[in-house]
Amino acid sequence: MSTVTALLDRPAAAGARRGALLRSPARLAPLVLLAAVALVLVFPGVFATHAPEATDVAAALRPPGAEHWLGTDQLGRDVWSRLVHGTRLSLLIAVGATVIGVGGGALLGLVAGCGGRQVDFALMRVVDVLLGFPELLLALVVVALLGGGTVNVAIAIGVAGVPHYARLVRGQARLVLRSEYVEAARVLGVPAWRSVLRHVLPNVGGPLVVLASIGLGSAIISGSGLSVLGLGPVPPDADWGSMVADGKDFLQTAWWISISPGLAVSVVVVCTTLIGRSLQSRAVR
Amino acid sequence: MSDRARLAPRRHVPPWARFVARRLAAGLVVVWGTLTVTFFALHLAPGDIVDGLIGPGAAATPALRGQVIAENGLDDPLLLQYGRQLAQLASGGLGWSYQLNEPIERLLGSQLGPTVELAVSALVTALVLAVLAAALTVGRGRTVRGAAGLAELLMVSMPSFWLGIILLTVFSYRLHALPSIGADGPAALVLPTLALALPLAGVLAQVIRQELETTDGRPFVLTARSRGLGATAVLLRHTLRHALLPLTTLSGFVLGSLFGGAVLVENIFTRPGLGRVLANAVGSRDLPVVSALVVISSAAFVVINTLVDVLHPLIDPRLREGGPA
Numbered sequence: 001m002s003t004v005t006a007l008l009d010r011p012a013a014a015g016a017r018r019g020a021l022l023r024s025p026a027r028l029a030p031l032v033l034l035a036a037v038a039l040v041l042v043f044p045g046v047f048a049t050h051a052p053e054a055t056d057v058a059a060a061l062r063p064p065g066a067e068h069w070l071g072t073d074q075l076g077r078d079v080w081s082r083l084v085h086g087t088r089l090s091l092l093i094a095v096g097a098t099v100i101g102v103g104g105g106a107l108l109g110l111v112a113g114c115g116g117r118q119v120d121f122a123l124m125r126v127v128d129v130l131l132g133f134p135e136l137l138l139a140l141v142v143v144a145l146l147g148g149g150t151v152n153v154a155i156a157i158g159v160a161g162v163p164h165y166a167r168l169v170r171g172q173a174r175l176v177l178r179s180e181y182v183e184a185a186r187v188l189g190v191p192a193w194r195s196v197l198r199h200v201l202p203n204v205g206g207p208l209v210v211l212a213s214i215g216l217g218s219a220i221i222s223g224s225g226l227s228v229l230g231l232g233p234v235p236p237d238a239d240w241g242s243m244v245a246d247g248k249d250f251l252q253t254a255w256w257i258s259i260s261p262g263l264a265v266s267v268v269v270v271c272t273t274l275i276g277r278s279l280q281s282r283a284v285r
Numbered sequence: 286m287s288d289r290a291r292l293a294p295r296r297h298v299p300p301w302a303r304f305v306a307r308r309l310a311a312g313l314v315v316v317w318g319t320l321t322v323t324f325f326a327l328h329l330a331p332g333d334i335v336d337g338l339i340g341p342g343a344a345a346t347p348a349l350r351g352q353v354i355a356e357n358g359l360d361d362p363l364l365l366q367y368g369r370q371l372a373q374l375a376s377g378g379l380g381w382s383y384q385l386n387e388p389i390e391r392l393l394g395s396q397l398g399p400t401v402e403l404a405v406s407a408l409v410t411a412l413v414l415a416v417l418a419a420a421l422t423v424g425r426g427r428t429v430r431g432a433a434g435l436a437e438l439l440m441v442s443m444p445s446f447w448l449g450i451i452l453l454t455v456f457s458y459r460l461h462a463l464p465s466i467g468a469d470g471p472a473a474l475v476l477p478t479l480a481l482a483l484p485l486a487g488v489l490a491q492v493i494r495q496e497l498e499t500t501d502g503r504p505f506v507l508t509a510r511s512r513g514l515g516a517t518a519v520l521l522r523h524t525l526r527h528a529l530l531p532l533t534t535l536s537g538f539v540l541g542s543l544f545g546g547a548v549l550v551e552n553i554f555t556r557p558g559l560g561r562v563l564a565n566a567v568g569s570r571d572l573p574v575v576s577a578l579v580v581i582s583s584a585a586f587v588v589i590n591t592l593v594d595v596l597h598p599l600i601d602p603r604l605r606e607g608g609p610a
Contacts (some may be wrong), residue, residue, distance in 0.1 A: 129315055132586045134541030136548060137563075137579070144567040144575040145326055221444045225549050228446045229564045244446060248553065251465075255454040262447030269442040 027278050030271035037087060037268060044085045050078035052085040053236055061254045071256040073246060079260055082243060086261065089239035091268075093154045093232075094219040100158025101219075102212050105165020106204070112166065113173025114196050124170065130163040136222055140231075148231035150239075157222045161215055168211055172204040210283050214276030217269040224265050240265050305595055312587030319583040320374065323576035324367055335359065374580070380573040384566070389577045393559065400551070400558035404543045406474055407481035412532075414482065415489035419528070420520055423497040433490070440487030445546045449480035449553040466555040477554045481546045485539065489532065496528035503527075530601055536593045537586060544582060 040047050049069065056076035064071040070079035112123040130138065135157075142156035173196075176182060182199050186192070226232050227241025228248075238246070240261035247257025335350050354360055358369065373380065379389040422433040456476060457465035464473045500506060501524070509519045532539075548560035559578065566574035598604040 125318075129318055129583070132315070132537060132541070132583065133579075134545030136545035137541070137582065140548070140563060140567045141323070141326075141575060141579060144570055144572060147570065148568070217442065221442075224444060225446060228549060229552060230568060244450065248450065251450060251454050252458045255450075255458070258450045259447075259454065262444065262450060266439070266443045266447060269444075270438060273438065273442055 027274070030274040033267065034271045034275070037091070037271075040084055041087045041091055044088065048078075048081035048084045050081040052077065052082045052238075054078070061250065063254070064256055070260045071254065073254070073257045074250055079243075079257055082238060083240070083261055083264060086239045086243055087264075089150060089233055089237060090220065090224060090241070090265070093150060093157070093223040093239065094216055096151075096154035097157035097161065097219040097223065098212050098216050100155060101161030101215065102165050102208060104158065104162040105167075106169050106208065108162060108166040109169025109171075109204075110173055110196065110200065113170040114177065114192070114200065120170070123166075127163045127166050127170075131167065135160045135218065136225060139222055139226060143226065143231050148226075148234070150233045150237060153223055153226050153232050156226070157219050160222070161219065164215065165208065165211065168207055169204050172207055173200045176200045176203045206283055210276060210280045213279055214273060217272035217276065220265060220269055220272070224261075301595065305591060308591040308594060309587070312584075312591060315587055316580060316583050320371070320576075320580050321367075323579050324370055325363075327572045327576055328363060328366075379577040379580075382566075382571055382574050384569045384571045384574075389574055392562065392574070393577065393581070396557055396559050396562050399556060400544075400547055400560060403474065403477055403481065403547060403550070403556070403558065406478045407485065407543060407546075408539065410478055410482035411485040411489055414486040415493055416525070416529075418486070418490040419493035419497055420525065423494050423520075424501065424516075433494075437487040437491050440483050441491075443484060444549075445480050445484055446549040446553050448483055449477070449550050452476045452480055453553070467557075473554075473556075477550050477556055480550045480553070481543065484546070485542055488542075489535075489539075492531060492535065493528050496531055497524055500524045500527045533593045533597055533600065536589055540586065540589050544585075 054077060056072070058076065059068070059072050060074055060076040062068050062072040062076075064079075068078050068080065070083065072078055073082070108123060108127070112120045112127075115123075138160035139153075139156040142159050143152060146152040146155065176199055177195070179199075182195050185195055185199065190198075223232070224239065224241030224244065227239050228245045230242075230245055232242050233239050235242070243261040244258045247254065247259075247261075250257055335353050358366060361369075370380070377390065379393070381387075382389050382392055385392060418433060418437075422429050453465055453476065456463045463475050465476075467473050497520075506519055506524060509523050510516075514522070544560070547558060548564055550556070551558045551560040552564055562574065563578050565571070566578070
């Protein structure tokens with residue numbers, strides 16, 4: 001996420017025409033790829049060639065081939081099938097974390113942006129301090145407090161993203177509240193809370209979606225990172241990160257166990273980043 | 286320096302010293318806030334501190350529980366315990382690890398070296414790579430810049446743990462060129478450094494190139510070119526210096542990504558260091574170690590940010606008092 005904010009102030013130079021998203025292949029490719037990943041997520045059974053938990057010790061540590069497309073792990077489980085079934089957990093953690101981050105950040109940002117001076121000052125000092133910490137460190141602290149596991153990892157990454165979203169929403173809210181049409185509404189007797197709902201929220205939405213679409217990528221990276229450290233889903237559940245962790249001890253003889261889930265993470269992150277950037281370059285104009 | 290300045294009374298505090306003092310005081314407040322938040326989070330967290338102190342090995346009999354509570358003063362009011370922790374920190378103590386049964390300052394002291402070594406070498410590598418990549422691709426044709434953009438996108442999107450695993454597989458296990466674990470000697474530093482530096486270099490290269498491009502049309506560049514300087518000379522003597530400035534404002538982000546990345550890279554390469562201590566402490570819920578590391582990293586942020594603010598006017602003459610506007 002910090003990567004994201006570092007880059008967000010520097011929009012991609014590419015000038016995008018409205019509607020160009022679907023015409024240019026470079027913009028279409030990530031959408032198509034993500035749609036395919038979504039299909040795999042919803043119907044893993046269609047894509048998997050083996051049961052993800054089926055062990056076959058006789059076929060342990062087989063290299064990729066016709067029978068096992070991506071080889072087998074130390075228990076003879078089919079890596080491709082585990083990858084397919086791991087999609088759901090990996091992406092649900094990331095999406096859940098992003099929802100938590102956006103929700104918490106929007107709430108905090110709105111309270112700070114629309115509240116009084118002291119409220120704003122107090123909240124933003126807290127946000128400033130939190131922004132100083134790397135996202136992974138914040139998430140690790142939350143995991144230390146709550147314990148590991150699928151749900152807690154999603155909460156941890158979501159909480160770690162809150163300050164970024166809060167800062168964005170707060171800035172946008174201040175901007176909208178100072179605008180003339182809100183002032184005009186106030187003169188006409190529209191209560192403040194209504195202004196927040198009718199004017200501030202819709203104006204905050206656009207930038208928030210852009211930031212969230214890029215933030216989704218870093219949530220996937222953080223989530224799989226926590227799983228690599230052994231803090232993620234508890235076996236037999238497995239996401240891509242825990243598959244990387246499983247294969248780490250067998251790199252010398254069976255590199256495919258760890259390499260393929262890592263590749264899956266990278267591909268999805270590249271796609272979300274590209275989509276985020278094209279949304280952003282459209283929003284900037 | 287003029288004679289008058291040299292003869293000025295010494296009790297006068299120079300403005301930069303006052304500035305540093307003010308920044309450090311503000312930073313102290315940040316560290317204190319971090320400490321306070323982690324202290325109360327630790328004490329309100331689900332799970333029992335007493336169980337953590339006894340550890341999984343021993344049976345938690347009521348007698349043992351009572352002894353642990355009495356030894357650590359866990360019966361005292363929370364505010365008293367809080368005050369005790371502040372006093373302890375002020376005297377340089379960071380507390381006691383649940384799991385390792387060792388004072389935390391000793392534990393961290395022995396692990397600080399390898400992490401700093403890794404972080405510094407990764408920072409230098411990332412800077413060199415980023416400057417090279419940006420300088421070599423700026424102002425080139427579409428193909429070169431497209432390829433560079435793609436490479437940067439890949440580096441930014443690749444999780445550092447995956448990069449580490451690829452490097453391990455290729456260079457340690459296939460080519461047997463470099464050691465796979467440990468922290469002995471410079472050879473063991475190469476792969477972890479790359480795993481940590483490449484994603485960072487991807488971000489920095491993007492920033493530097495964008496700065497180089499915005500600098501390109503500036504009057505001082507035109508002046509330099511019209512004086513007969515070649516493109517390379519202009520780059521080395523003028524624009525690069527300009528483009529590196531904004532990097533100082535990214536130093537907080539850089540420090541964060543170095544430490545965050547170190548947690549994963551140290552684990553992948555089985556290297557000793559703070560990142561591994563943190564991951565283990567989180568895994569075993571060794572909360573005093575976690576909070577000590579949080580406090581230390583907040584202090585590191587304060588120091589680095591203050592340092593950057595002090596150095597900024599030295600690098601950028603426009604920010605100096607009485608300098609050219």
